[in-house]
Amino acid sequence: MISFVGAGPGDVDLITVKGRTLIEEADVVVYAGSLVDSAHLAFIGEDAEVYNSATMHLEEVLAVMIEADRSGKDVVRLHTGDPSLYGAIQEQIDALESEGIAYQIIPGVSSFSAAAAAVGREFTLPGVSQTVILTRRAGRTPVPERESLDALAAHRASMSIFLSAGQIEAVVRDLSRAYPPKTPIAVVYKASWDDEKIVRSTLEDVVSDIEGEGIDRHAQILVGDFLDSPYEKSKLYDKHFTTGYRKGLK
Numbered sequence: 001m002i003s004f005v006g007a008g009p010g011d012v013d014l015i016t017v018k019g020r021t022l023i024e025e026a027d028v029v030v031y032a033g034s035l036v037d038s039a040h041l042a043f044i045g046e047d048a049e050v051y052n053s054a055t056m057h058l059e060e061v062l063a064v065m066i067e068a069d070r071s072g073k074d075v076v077r078l079h080t081g082d083p084s085l086y087g088a089i090q091e092q093i094d095a096l097e098s099e100g101i102a103y104q105i106i107p108g109v110s111s112f113s114a115a116a117a118a119v120g121r122e123f124t125l126p127g128v129s130q131t132v133i134l135t136r137r138a139g140r141t142p143v144p145e146r147e148s149l150d151a152l153a154a155h156r157a158s159m160s161i162f163l164s165a166g167q168i169e170a171v172v173r174d175l176s177r178a179y180p181p182k183t184p185i186a187v188v189y190k191a192s193w194d195d196e197k198i199v200r201s202t203l204e205d206v207v208s209d210i211e212g213e214g215i216d217r218h219a220q221i222l223v224g225d226f227l228d229s230p231y232e233k234s235k236l237y238d239k240h241f242t243t244g245y246r247k248g249l250k
Ligand code: SAH
Pocket: 009, 010, 035, 080, 081, 082, 083, 084, 085, 086, 087, 109, 110, 111, 112, 114, 115, 161, 162, 163, 164, 188, 189, 190, 191, 192, 193, 217, 218, 219, 220
């Protein structure tokens, strides 16, 4: 069996119990060494083979996984955060399916969740925003025009921007089409790692505030009033509100 496992955002204990157990029992581990902490490898068995996919291309990764599976070995393909986001797993899955090889996907804690945790904020505040946009700016991978950052900015929803810390000026330019200059922004570098760093700022100041911090990759850009604004308290815990579990007070 081949298991795509979400390693979580950094902190080695932010992996699921299921993911950790699969690592412990794996015969072969292929990990995305550019973003997955090698501390996860402390949990593999003595005889397990380890490959760092940062130095391999797709065909090499597939060859390792397929050969291992054919010799009856259990493989863990360890991806950063949650594998469903910018994980490049689909091309691997489709190749395995065409070979008739069984696989499973174990979700992980994404860096967008870890970044929100780091700043101590909830994305979905009543009266502020009930929507989170997970996106990126185009880099070597293009983004469809209808999903460009300035188009998405029109919603003024809570936003978590991946893979774009190296283009902060362009991010600000795009967002400024719709978000007011005082809109709060937090740049969270390496959320949940020991060297995590947070820069809290606003749309108009973030470019200068981030200067000299050395944050051009491995960061989440969180944007929106959810970071710092008054909101309505939830209905769910309102003492006057009746739910399926609790009768509201008169
Ligand atoms: N699947 C991953 C994302 C992989 S793309 C996930 O769910 O998080 C890589 C991008 O994710 C980085 O450029 C950065 O924007 C973000 N990222 C990954 N780990 C991060 C972390 N610990 N802190 C902040 N951003 C992180």
